[in-house]
Amino acid sequence: MNEALNELSIKLKNLPNRPGVYLMKNARGKIIYIGKARNLKNRVRTYFQKSRPIDPKTEALVSKIRDFEFYVTDSEVEALILESNLVKEHRPIYNVNLKDDKRFPYLKVTVDEPFPRVLVVRRLKKDRARYFGPYTEVKKMRQTLRFIFKYFNIRTCNYRLPDKKVKLCLEYHIKRCPGPCEELISEEDYRKRVENVLMLLSGRSAELVEQLQDRMHELSDEMEYEEAAKVRDMIDAIESVHQKQRVMADRWVDRDIAAFARSASDAAFVVLQIREGVLIGRQHFYMKIRPENTDTDIAEGFLKQHYMHNSSLPTEIYLSHEVEEKELLEEWLSGKIDRNVKIFVPQKGEKLKLVDMAHANAELLLNELLIQKQEYKERIPELVLRLQQDLRLAKTPVTMAAFDISNLGQDDKVGSLVYFDKGKPKKSEYRHFKIKTVRGQDDFASLREIVFRYFRRLKTEDRDKPDLLVIDGGKGQLSAGLDALKALDIKDQQVIGLAKRLEEVFIPGQKESIIIPKASPSLRLLQKIRNEAHRFAIEYNRKLRGKRTIGTELQKIPGIGPKKAEALLKHFGSVKKIKELRSEQIAEAPNIGISDAEKIAAYFSPG
Known part of the structure; x- marks a missing residue:
């Protein structure tokens, strides 16, 4: 630690007395913790003072710190926002992290379009659309979507209107779309429908019903009885759904009730969503934690990450645990919706009963998660777990992908990918690649191309990445693969290079290679994967050469x-x-x- 203090002393002296975010790094330059500060100089220096309060989390963190960097912001609220974004991007091991929620869908309303659509998406983008979710119960989201299309007649096509002129489709003829493509509805009237959808998704059902009732009476006065009947049916449908939902509080109150249960490495959160006094939904989330994380750490981490991109905020949030920076969090949340948001930790009465109900649900979910993890661990072959230990991998390599390049002449240059699941080949995931951008025999450039193409496709299609990427070769090939991942801004992929000559394993950021004993089952598994990738590449190459030879005869x-x-x-x-x-x-x-x-x-x- 003395060495680290000596190296950091100059940087510590030059820290500014301003708000900002600091990123702590270990000896390999990896970010291990991200925090924010009202005063960067005062906050960062406390980590290296002998008189600092001793707690397990800080002790474990400080023992690993070898460097840091920082960003200056204009205010503490800006620092909080930047901290949340950086934690989500880098997922440091000493921060509490919500497990990646990309599997949970959102409803996206494209309010920036002349004739907006309602879409199901799994990624949030920095655009002007409105997002609702994430929906942890997908069945209910689908029911909501069907309700919107049936009663609000929002278009389902992907055309850019009004730029593209198209003919009326079946949706119009079955009265599920008002026909904006043929200008059968004005942009103003269509947008009124969208505003109703936004109210519904925001949980403002009672307010929506009142507006629709006013509209129904207007239509009746104008003797538009058929249109008035449609609005009446819509009101009946909304009220029918509303009546099935449980009344939990006074009318017009919007609340989230959030509670969690924890083990040493996981926390399960349950959020009860109350809108206009009615329970409209329950969300659940899982968070990766460390034993030294306090309950306050977990509660604050959840608030920052859950509400960072949430556009449907309540005015009251009730928590099962205290948070240290309540006023700052309230200021940040209030700024997101231009209304006062308050955070409470109830001690008695009906509100405490609601928190207890959420906590009971969270305990059930945590128990389910722990049982699933144990069952999953028992299903993973010992061989794969041994490989994780030998390579000192953070994540168990249940799924592994390996690349290989085959050169049989200047014109026959191909790549292959083989895929193993729990130590066994999964041939449905095998892939061939014709090298497109490389002239001559340049294995590094060829490898860079196919790694880039494969992971770009995974990213585009929102598919899971393999737990471990195995590259056939030493430091040069490994560097080429890492270049491709860097170009795609992929930072969390586990990668190794396996050199043939001494069967050395190279790991990014480590100068020395790992030598696995020749008799080790781990090495045999890696060799099996590499040899299969080589066989698959050569087989494809020969097939292409055979076709070319036959074509030459013709x-x-x-x-x-x-x-x-x-x-x-x-x-x-x-x-x-x-x-x-x-x-x-x-x-x-x-x-x-x-x-x-x-x-x-x-x-x-x-x-």
Whole structure:
């Protein structure tokens, strides 16, 4: 620690007396903790003072700190926002982290479009749309979506209106869309429907019903009885749903009741959503924690991460545990909705009963999670767990992907990916790659290309990444793979390089390689994966060369070039088949005239 203090002393002296965010790093330069401060100089220096209060979390953290960096902000609220965003991006091990909620969907209302849509998405974007969720109960979200399309007639198409003119579709004819594509509804009238949807999704059902009742009476006065009947049916449907929901508080009160239960490494949160005095939903979340994290750490971490991108905020939040910076959090939350938001920890009465109910639900969820984790661990082969220990991996490599490049001549350069699940091949996930951007035999550039293409696709399709990426080769190949991940801003992927000569394992950030004993089952598993990737790449390469060789034989015939040879092979499957055909049969292939067909038949005729 003395060495670390000596190295950091200059940086500590130059810290500004301003609000900001600090990022603590370990000896490998990895960010291990992110915090915010009203005064950066005072806050960061406390970590290195002998007189600091001793607690397990701080002791464990300080023992690992070897460097830090910081960002200055204009206010403490700005620092809180930046801290939350950076924690979500880097997920440091000493911060409490909500487990990645990308599996939970949101409803997105594209209010920035002339004729907005309601979409199901799993990623939040920094755009002008309104997001609602996350919906931890997907079935209820689907029911809500069907209700919106049925009663509010919001369009479901993906056209950019009014730029693109299209014909009316089936949705219009079955009265599920008002036809904005053919300008059968004005932008103003359509937006009124969208405003009603926003009220519904915000939990303002009673207010919405009052507005719809006023509209129904207006239509009746104007003798628009058919339209008035439609509004009446909508009111009945909303009230029917509203009556099924449990009344939990005085009318017009919007509250979230949040409680958690914890173990040494996990916390389960339950949030009861009360809008206009009615319980409209229950959300649940899981958080990765450390044994030294206090209940206050967990409660504050949840508030910051859960409400960072939540556009449907209540005016009251009731918690099961105290938070240290209540006033600052209230200021931040109030600024998000331009209304006062208050945080409470009830000690008695009905509000405490609600918190206790949320806590009881959280305990049940935590028990379920712990049982699932134990069952999952028992299902993971010992071999995979041993590999995690030998490589000192943070995450168990249940799923592993390995890349290989095969060069058989200048023109035959391909890549392969093989995929293992729980130590066994999963061939449905195998992939081939033709190298597209690299000229000549440059394995590093070729590897960089296929790693980039594969992970870009995973990112685009929002699919899970493998727990471990195995690259065939040493430091150079590993560096090429890391370059591809960096270009995609992927920072949490576990990667190793496996060099053939001494069977060394290279890990990013470590100067020395890991030598796994030759008799170790872990090494045999890695060799099996690497050899399978090599076999798969060579097999594909030979297949391509075989096709090219066959195509060359056809190109010996006058008038048959590469395109016609390819058309013949695609149509008939093989040269052997073509040899057996008459000229009129050969002419059935695309782009092959009778003249070419006769030349081909004559070329292959025995006489």
